Amino acid sequence: MSALLEVEGLKTHFFTRAGVVKAVDGVSFSLAEGEVLGLVGESGSGKTVANFSILGLVDPPGRVVEGSIRFRGEDLVGAPISRMRKLRGRDIAMIFQDPMMTLTPVLRIETQMVETVLAHEKVSAKAARDRAIDVLARVGIPSPAERIRAYPHQFSGGMRQRVAIAIALLHKPALILADEPTTALDVTIQGQIIAEMQKLVAETGAAMIWVSHDLAVVETIADKIAVMYAGRIVEYGRSGDVIGQPAHPYARGLLDSIPSRTTPGQHLNQIPGMAPSVLHLPPGCAFQPRCRFADAACAVPPPIVDTGEDRWARCVRPLAPEAAL
Incomplete structure (x- = not known):
């Protein structure tokens, strides 16, 4: 499949009075026609x-400072408005995620869609x-007319x-950017929307980036998954590989925190602490303060380590399949 979208070394920073917020700091990925990437x-x-x-759509004081x-x-990058x-x-x-960012409250739905x-x-x-x-x-939507x-x-x-x-x-776009689009929907409608969007991708060859906190949803719809932490992708690979055998401790922690039917009544595992401010990231690996596997080697920026076919993790020592938090 040919690449529809290629993001290389993307850095989007916000220049504030408190300092430079590196919201996106060196992100790279590609997306082929008909492929779905889950951003988690x-x-x-x-x-x-x-x-x-x-x-x-990044407004000042933010701007893309590097990458393509x-x-x-x-x-x-830099294309005319x-x-x-x-x-x-x-x-x-x-x-x-918020439909009121799309809809104008003083206009009928008909007017906005037409x-x-x-x-x-034409x-x-x-x-x-x-x-x-x-x-x-x-x-x-019932009784749409x-x-x-x-x-x-x-x-x-x-x-x-x-x-x-x-x-x-409406226009059957070539690329759909979905920012947690089913968050406000009940489970039944969520399933309908996901099925409809999967059908759209299959019929038109559209590519899609699906942003979600829900790993179960991402596993259902995405071909590949990119796990992000502190502005960087820390693990990337095929959906089944990342969900089945996560290599980065953060991805492992996200999976272990999901409720399971097989462990009723047990306390959920959780990742200790909170995500750091991107204004004040710790030295070396940004996940180091929250990682139970961290040691002195994590005090330097972690390398990108290949963990399989078209798969990698940004970690000094990627986890073995049996590792769990």
């Missing part, structure tokens, strides 16, 4: 900023409206999120 990590690890960087973002061979506006929504779509279609395609208003109704039905006339405040939080997802699917 705690809040503040840099997942959302990485997605915003791809779309050119190639979409179909075109470097988007006019060019990015043509790509956003048509070729690259984003589904935000205008989204007409902004990129079709009639009726054809745009028919497409909008069809997409609303696909994401589980009637509900399309409603305002965002007339929908529940979960329903608004479904509308936001529908808007992202």
Whole structure:
């Protein structure tokens, strides 16, 4: 498969009065057509900023200071605003975690969806409206021909999120950036949305970056997983490999903290401490203060170690398969 998206050495920093916040610090990955990459990590690890960087949505005092973002061979870093506006929504779509970042509260859903279609395609208003109704039905909105006339405040939080997802699917984009799009949905609708997006990827060859804290969801939908911590990818590989045998202690900790049906009544394992401020990272490995396997060797920046075919971990000594926190 050819590479649709190639991110190389991406660094997105925020220049604040307190210092330089290295929100994304040297991230690299590639994404082929029809491939889904899961970005996993705690809040503040840099997942959302990485997605915003791809779309050119990082506002001052933040900016991309280094690296390249190639979409179909075109470097988007430093691209004119006019060019990015043509790509956003048509070729690259984003589904935000908060649907109110997508929806305008004073406009009907119909107006917002029809205008989204007409902004990129020369079709009639009726054809745009028919497409909008069809997409609303696909994401589980009941009576879409009637509900399309409603305002965002007339929908529940979960329903608004479904509308936001529908808007992202209007143009069948080549790349979808999904920032925890099913967080506000119940389990049944979550399953429907995931199934629909998997179907879209299969039918159109679209690629997708799926940001989530839920490893169970990521395992279901992603072909590959990139685990992020303190602005860097600390483990990367095929979904089954990372979930089945995580090599980095942080990835292992995330998995061990998930409730299991096989251990009812037992205390959940947890990663001690909290994620460090990216303003004041510890020397060497950023995960060192929270890692039970840390020793003197972790006081220097960890190398990238190959742990299998198309798989690596940023760790001095990647964990053996049987290791657990």
